[in-house]
Amino acid sequence: MDVLFSLPIFTYFLGPALTSWSTSLNLLFFYMTWSTLVLSQPPIVVHIFGILAIRIVFFLVPSLATLLFDVSLPSLAETIKHGGRSALPPRDAASLAKLLGLVLLNLAIVTAIEGGLSFAFILVFHEPVFKTTTTLPLPWGIFKHVLVLLSARETLLYYIHRFVLHNGKSYRWLSRRHQSYAHAKAGAPFSLRLMADHPLPLLCYRFLPLYLSAVLLRPHILTYFLVLTICTVEETLAMSGYTIVPGIIMGGVVQRSAIHYAGKGTSNYGSWGMLDWVSGTSKGRDVLxxxxxxxxxxxxxxxxxxxxxxxxxxxxxxxxxxxxxxxxxxx
Known part of the structure; x- marks a missing residue:
């Protein structure tokens, strides 16, 4: 737990809201914390606790908070949900406990799989998957790597989601599991359902697209943490089902995700909607x-x-x- 809270990615995002330091002091504090962490902990520990902290802070905590709101004030929540009452989560304790148990299990599985693959990479190549050094990546390098990783992740996610999990005759077992878990409830989703899928389909389209792209590119681990944070925030908001999500583009992403789940996965397979628009699988508000x-x-x-x-x-x-x-x- 001490390693979790000492991660600079954690303090970097929460620090500005808790302090009144200037930007230069924030950067200095960030660099000192990061250097101390890298010099005191093995790269695999930094990697595992980093991804765990990001998913807890940017997915699990907001999802539980919105779930509490939806369950406590359903009459208010349904007025700001795509699909209204049909988008509300179940209110009985047994269903919620089962759902939460599946989410926590998948969170543990995804973390363990990524940690195991990264550890195997170290054993084979005698170096970590991502550059874990005290030297910080330069802004232009971060921008290029973020752009490449987001583009590659979106491409892989779209084709896996569409041709393997929904229209793949050669992958019927995976497709059926995805339908029976992720699409068990007809209607717009809520954020906790982001990881409420069978573990294997979940690994195929929520984990592999980004991790595989990152392994091929091998950026600095801070860049990987940044991209993972962006994707986690985007997915959590997209699955929220709220009509009041700020931003026109992000609002369109939420609407398309709601349509995807309400239609049992007959459209809107990508995250941002560009490949859906190109391929003619977009439904609802167009990305353009x-x-x-x-x-x-x-x-x-x-x-x-x-x-x-x-x-x-x-x-x-x-x-x-x-x-x-x-x-x-x-x-």
């Missing part, structure tokens, strides 16, 4: 419509800010004119 609306929103903000600036400049010019006229009249 989300991009257009987002662009229009920023244009409106830009125009309003320009008008405000013009108004401020006009006021300043008026004040200067009055001052100059007063000086002339006094002379």
């Amino acid at each position: 419509d989300d991009v257009k609306k987002e662009a229009e929103k920023h244009r409106v903000k830009e125009r309003s800010s320009k008008r405000i600036d013009q108004g401020v400049n006009a006021v300043r010019e008026g004040v200067k004119t009055r001052r100059s006229s007063r000086k002339k009249s006094s002379q």
Whole structure:
């Protein structure tokens, strides 16, 4: 537990909300914490506790919080859910306990599988899967690796989800397990159902797309932690089913995920929707419509800010004119 809370990725995301330090002091504190952790712990320990901390903080805790809200205030929750009452979780203790048990089991399995594969990599190649050094990755390198990893993960996720778990005649066993677990309840999902699947289908489309891409690219482990955090937050929000998720693009992702589950997996297989749009498997609000609306929103903000600036400049010019006229009249 001490290692879990000493992870700099944990303090880096929570630190700004708890302190009033400047950016430079935050970076210095982050580097010192990271260096201490790397020098005091084996790379495999940093790896395992890092992924566990990210999934607990950005998936398990928010999912339990939203589950408590949905169960405690169902009349309010259904008004902000895609699908209304059909999207609410079960309220009986037995069903919730079974669901939570499956989620915790899958969380343990995914962590153990990733830790085991990473440990085997160290035994074979005598070095960790990801660069675990005190040297921090440069911003441009982080940007490139994040872009590559997100693109590769989205591509693999789409094709595995569509052709293996839903339309794969050669993978009927996996497809049936996925249907009987992940799609057992018809209706929009809630966040805890993100990991409420049979372990094997879950590993195929929630774990392998990102991990396999990262193993091939082998970025710095902090970059991998960052991408895992982005994907975990995106998946948790996408599965929430809420109509009030901020952001036009993220709101579209949530809607498409709700349609996917409500339709028993007949459309919307990707996360971001681009491959669904290209392949003609998109249903609901189109990803291009989300991009257009987002662009229009920023244009409106830009125009309003320009008008405000013009108004401020006009006021300043008026004040200067009055001052100059007063000086002339006094002379």
